[in-house]
Amino acid sequence: MSAPTLRIKDLRLGFQGWSGTVEVLHGISMHIRKGERVALVGESGSGKSVTARIVLGLLQQLRSARVSGLVEFEGRDLEKLKARERSRLRGTAMSMIFQDPTSSLNPVYTIGVQFHEVLRRRHPDIRMPQAREMAIKALQDVAIPDPARALDSYSFQLSGGMNQRVMIAMALANEPSLLLADEPGTALDVTVQAQTLKLMRDLVEEHHTSVLFISHNLGVVREFADRVYVIYKGRIVEHGPAEGLFEDPRHPYTQALMRAVPRLTGGGIPEIDDVSQDYFAPLVVHEGCGEPEAVS
Amino acid sequence: MSPVLRLLAKRLVTSIIVLIGVSMLIFTIARVIPGDPARIALGPNATAEQVQNLRERLHLNEPLPVQYGHFIADLSRGDLGVSLYTNRPVTRDIAQFLPATLELILVAGLMMILIGLPLGALAARYRDTWADSLIRVVSLLGVSAPAFVWAVILMLLFAYFLPIFPIAGRISNAFSIPAVTGFLLVDTLIAGNFRAFGSALSHIILPAFALALSGIGQAARLTRSNMVETYDRPYIEMARSYGFPERRIARRYAFRPSMIPSMTIIGLDFAAMLGNAFLVEAVFAWPGLSRYGVAVILRKDLNAIVGTVLCIAALFLIVNIIVDLVTAYLNPRIRHSQRA
Amino acid sequence: MQRTLYILLRNPMSMLGLLLVFIVVFSAIFADFIAPFPEHRGAVVDFANFNRAPEWPYIFGTDLVGRDIFSRIIYAFRISLMLGAVVLAIAVPIGVTIGLLAGYLGGWTEYFLMRLTDVFLSIPPLVLAMSIMGVLEPTLTNGMLAVTAMWWPWYTRLVYNITRSEKEEGYVLAAEVIGASRLHVMFREILPNCVPSILTKMTLDLGFVILIASSLSFLGLGVQPPTPDLGSMVAEGATYLPDSWWLTVFPGLAILVAVFGFNLVGDALREVLGTDQ
Numbered sequence: 001m002s003a004p005t006l007r008i009k010d011l012r013l014g015f016q017g018w019s020g021t022v023e024v025l026h027g028i029s030m031h032i033r034k035g036e037r038v039a040l041v042g043e044s045g046s047g048k049s050v051t052a053r054i055v056l057g058l059l060q061q062l063r064s065a066r067v068s069g070l071v072e073f074e075g076r077d078l079e080k081l082k083a084r085e086r087s088r089l090r091g092t093a094m095s096m097i098f099q100d101p102t103s104s105l106n107p108v109y110t111i112g113v114q115f116h117e118v119l120r121r122r123h124p125d126i127r128m129p130q131a132r133e134m135a136i137k138a139l140q141d142v143a144i145p146d147p148a149r150a151l152d153s154y155s156f157q158l159s160g161g162m163n164q165r166v167m168i169a170m171a172l173a174n175e176p177s178l179l180l181a182d183e184p185g186t187a188l189d190v191t192v193q194a195q196t197l198k199l200m201r202d203l204v205e206e207h208h209t210s211v212l213f214i215s216h217n218l219g220v221v222r223e224f225a226d227r228v229y230v231i232y233k234g235r236i237v238e239h240g241p242a243e244g245l246f247e248d249p250r251h252p253y254t255q256a257l258m259r260a261v262p263r264l265t266g267g268g269i270p271e272i273d274d275v276s277q278d279y280f281a282p283l284v285v286h287e288g289c290g291e292p293e294a295v296s
Numbered sequence: 297m298s299p300v301l302r303l304l305a306k307r308l309v310t311s312i313i314v315l316i317g318v319s320m321l322i323f324t325i326a327r328v329i330p331g332d333p334a335r336i337a338l339g340p341n342a343t344a345e346q347v348q349n350l351r352e353r354l355h356l357n358e359p360l361p362v363q364y365g366h367f368i369a370d371l372s373r374g375d376l377g378v379s380l381y382t383n384r385p386v387t388r389d390i391a392q393f394l395p396a397t398l399e400l401i402l403v404a405g406l407m408m409i410l411i412g413l414p415l416g417a418l419a420a421r422y423r424d425t426w427a428d429s430l431i432r433v434v435s436l437l438g439v440s441a442p443a444f445v446w447a448v449i450l451m452l453l454f455a456y457f458l459p460i461f462p463i464a465g466r467i468s469n470a471f472s473i474p475a476v477t478g479f480l481l482v483d484t485l486i487a488g489n490f491r492a493f494g495s496a497l498s499h500i501i502l503p504a505f506a507l508a509l510s511g512i513g514q515a516a517r518l519t520r521s522n523m524v525e526t527y528d529r530p531y532i533e534m535a536r537s538y539g540f541p542e543r544r545i546a547r548r549y550a551f552r553p554s555m556i557p558s559m560t561i562i563g564l565d566f567a568a569m570l571g572n573a574f575l576v577e578a579v580f581a582w583p584g585l586s587r588y589g590v591a592v593i594l595r596k597d598l599n600a601i602v603g604t605v606l607c608i609a610a611l612f613l614i615v616n617i618i619v620d621l622v623t624a625y626l627n628p629r630i631r632h633s634q635r636a
Numbered sequence: 637m638q639r640t641l642y643i644l645l646r647n648p649m650s651m652l653g654l655l656l657v658f659i660v661v662f663s664a665i666f667a668d669f670i671a672p673f674p675e676h677r678g679a680v681v682d683f684a685n686f687n688r689a690p691e692w693p694y695i696f697g698t699d700l701v702g703r704d705i706f707s708r709i710i711y712a713f714r715i716s717l718m719l720g721a722v723v724l725a726i727a728v729p730i731g732v733t734i735g736l737l738a739g740y741l742g743g744w745t746e747y748f749l750m751r752l753t754d755v756f757l758s759i760p761p762l763v764l765a766m767s768i769m770g771v772l773e774p775t776l777t778n779g780m781l782a783v784t785a786m787w788w789p790w791y792t793r794l795v796y797n798i799t800r801s802e803k804e805e806g807y808v809l810a811a812e813v814i815g816a817s818r819l820h821v822m823f824r825e826i827l828p829n830c831v832p833s834i835l836t837k838m839t840l841d842l843g844f845v846i847l848i849a850s851s852l853s854f855l856g857l858g859v860q861p862p863t864p865d866l867g868s869m870v871a872e873g874a875t876y877l878p879d880s881w882w883l884t885v886f887p888g889l890a891i892l893v894a895v896f897g898f899n900l901v902g903d904a905l906r907e908v909l910g911t912d913q
Contacts, residue, residue, distance in 0.1 A: 056537055058533070058536055058537060087539045087541075088539065089539070090536075090537060090538055090539030091537070091538030091539040091540070092539070095537065095538065096534070096537040098530060098533070098534055098537075099530075100530060103529065103530045103531060104530045104531050104533075104534045105531055105534070106531045106535070106549060106553070107531070107553060107628070107629065108552045108553050108556075108626065108627065108628055109552075117538075117540065118538055121538060121539060121540075154628045154629075154632065156628075156629055157632065167534075310751075310754075313751060314751065314754050314755055314758050315758075317751065317752070317754075317755035318755055318758060318759060321755060321756075321759075322759075432649075433649070436896065436899055436900065436903070437892070437896060439899065440843065440847075440892055440895040440896035440899050441847070441888070441891055441892040441895060441896075442847045442848075442850055442851045442854070442867075442891065443851075444851065444854050444867075444870060444888075445870065445888040445889075445891055445892060448870060448874060448877070448884050448885070448888055449885070449888065451877065452877060452878055452881060452884075452885070456877065456878035457878070572851075574851075574855060575851055575854060575855070578854070578855065578871075578874075579874060590855050593857070594856065594857075605759065608759070609758055609759050612758050612759070613758055616758075
């Protein structure tokens with residue numbers, strides 16, 4: 001069996017402050033196999049967003065960050081790579097899409113210019129005309145009407161939904177092995193979000209891209225992911241297949257999260273206990289899931 | 297009509313209104329003074345009759361609005377009156393002295409942009425390191441002293457103790473260059489006289505730098521704080537997530553959006569140099585409009601005062617318009633907005 | 637308030653600024669006790685000791701009529717700070733009020749007031765002050781008048797911008813709905829939100845007033861001799877460069893040090909209060 005696209009083992013993160021170190025991640029372990037879509041679900045402050053940034057290597061650039069543990073990408077230990085090699089992976093082998101699509105695109109350059117920059121990561125010598133061709137194709141894949149005009153527009157001229165699709169197109173343009181999606185569509189209208197996510201799912205299936213999908217919204221995750229990790233205050237508390245987790249949430253925190261999803265079938269918006277000792281219960285793993293050992 | 301043209305038109309109209317306001321303000325101030333400008337001009341030995349004649353000629357006995365009317369009428373003919381100081385038409389005085397000041401300000405402005413902006417960008421990129429702290433302290437020092445203090449210090453250091461630069465004047469007396477534009481740096485090149493160009497250049501460096509120091513400091517501080525803010529923006533994180541090299545991010549991705557909020561203040565600083573030129577021209581004996589302005593103010597030379605201030609205010613407004621246009625160029629949101 | 641002080645004291649630069657400001661203010665207030673030659677602030681001549689290079693007891697040297705430069709600098713600080721305090725005490729209320737009116741009332745009031753402000757703003761500050769000074773007798777009072785006249789528009793701009801954005805905020809609409817008078821909304825609701833920006837600017841302005849005032853007197857348009865003033869001291873000494881360098885260098889450095897101190901403190905305040913210009 002080939003190495004998983006992503007393997008995280010006992011990852012810890014702390015921030016060095018004046019009054020000591022603040023621990024954010026307390027040793028989390030996850031893996032994503034090729035072509036798998038894995039979700040990391042938790043409330044804000046749980047540590048899910050920083051995990052993605054650690055994989056990319058962006059967080060480590062903060063001087064106060066203290067990271068330890070194993071992060072393996074396609075069998076290679078990322079922490080052992082030199083900075084240059086690591087940055088070479090960004091935009092080519094792994095790419096990220098962000099929460100607010102409009103503000104994630106540079107407001108003073110056209111979409112076309114930015115797309116060209118992205119394509120240059122994979123094809124350093126590509127010129128504008130070919131880049132345009134490739135970009136138009138990529139934009140067609142995300143169902144943007146009149147791609148040529150979109151390329152000549154600025155981000156503030158396009159709708160949030162269109163910007164989101166542009167971001168997805170950019171992220172997938174260089175055929176990365178791993179796509180990191182940090183709460184995609186959260187800034188969007190619910191119906192637009194649903195459409196965009198469906199589009200994203202079809203595309204990653206087509207390209208066999210592995211996905212780490214970060215979200216606080218269990219409902220959205222259910223549609224999209226194969227497996228789900230639930231994270232609470234820097235610890236993984238439950239891990240199971242998407243359907244399985246939904247039918248049978250076993251950890252108290254997961255159960256609380258499920259209750260917090262507003263249901264259409266009456267009952268209104270449920271209450272969720274802010275903090276409960278139960279949430280610190282140990283990790284619950286569903287059958288058939290579990291962390292792979294090192295493939296050496 | 298394109299939004300940019302509409303912006304330009306609106307600015308021009310506003311500027312003209314403001315200019316009219318300025319003229320009224322200065323006119324009033326210049327006229328409502330203790331003392332008799334005619335008597336001051338003619339000196340203590342003039343007879344009462346001579347003074348009266350001059351007062352008649354200058355319309356000084358008529359009501360203020362009428363005087364203003366005369367002024368506007370003259371202005372529309374391009375006549376700003378005669379200076380009681382030089383006994384020449386004010387317009388001629390301005391034409392003679394303005395280029396020297398303009399040249400000084402333009403060189404200072406260039407220094408402000410070419411030194412201040414990169415310094416600020418460097419400080420932002422190496423934020424919280426020793427380089428950043430050094431640049432911040434130096435910038436703050438730059439804005440903390442009036443231009444004449446810097447002028448004196450620079451002169452002492454680089455013209456006296458280390459005699460690298462000349463002490464005063466625009467160009468060595470050895471050269472006589474025909475005046476085409478009035479800008480010595482340009483005229484010497486037009487005349488093909490490179491040694492004269494060198495002389496003009498070495499004469500302008502110290503005064504321009506003294507004038508520019510405050511602007512350099514301000515530009516550096518502003519650029520730094522804007523770029524630091526920009527570095528925190530989501531689109532910079534996205535750029536990093538794609539592995540764009542940090543240098544490229546600094547130069548292309550972060551720089552342009554940062555410039556937009558800076559532009560207004562930089563424009564204001566540039567215009568402030570118009571005012572501060574007085575101080576530097578005094579120290580370096582630079583034959584510019586500001587020195588002329590000080591002289592006529594001290595002599596209560598009404599026509600010259602009004603003419604000079606109007607001229608400077610007009611320049612100020614022009615600079616503001618240019619700044620607005622540059623901002624529009626940098627900021628696509630303005631170029632593409634449906635309402636100006 | 638406590639937190640503000642704590643943060644201010646942790647940062648070495650702001651501590652330096654506080655120290656400098658303290659020195660300036662302290663010497664201004666206690667000039668009579670600190671200055672080695674307090675009588676030199678007036679029209680004293682001592683030709684036996686004129687134009688001496690720095691040496692004890694004249695630590696900054698003496699000027700052309702024999703007065704101790706150090707003492708005169710200290711008294712000049714007093715004059716400058718007084719000038720600054722008076723100017724701000726007048727300019728700030730005027731500017732703030734106009735800004736509030738223009739920002740809140742809108743319509744023709746806004747248009748007229750802001751165009752008026754623009755007129756004052758489009759003349760470079762020094763030029764305006766100079767023109768006013770040029771037509772009035774150059775005295776300290778008139779100097780204060782001139783600087784005040786050019787100062788208020790900056791506060792108007794500042795408060796106008798804040799008022800315009802605060803106007804739409806919830807608390808303002810709430811007050812209007814209960815029927816609060818416009819005066820109440822302006823001064824009791826919106827104004828308190830402007831205070832941090834105003835305070836920061838005032839601190840920075842104390843330094844700037846010193847700068848502008850010294851520029852004016854450098855040109856001969858400000859304080860007149862024998863009153864000591866940093867700008868005029870530099871002007872007097874400028875013709876004796878480079879030989880009697882102490883005549884210009886020490887007053888010039890005094891300006892730099894004072895303004896630098898106020899700028900440091902103002903900067904630190906700005907970071908702490910989180911205001912932007």
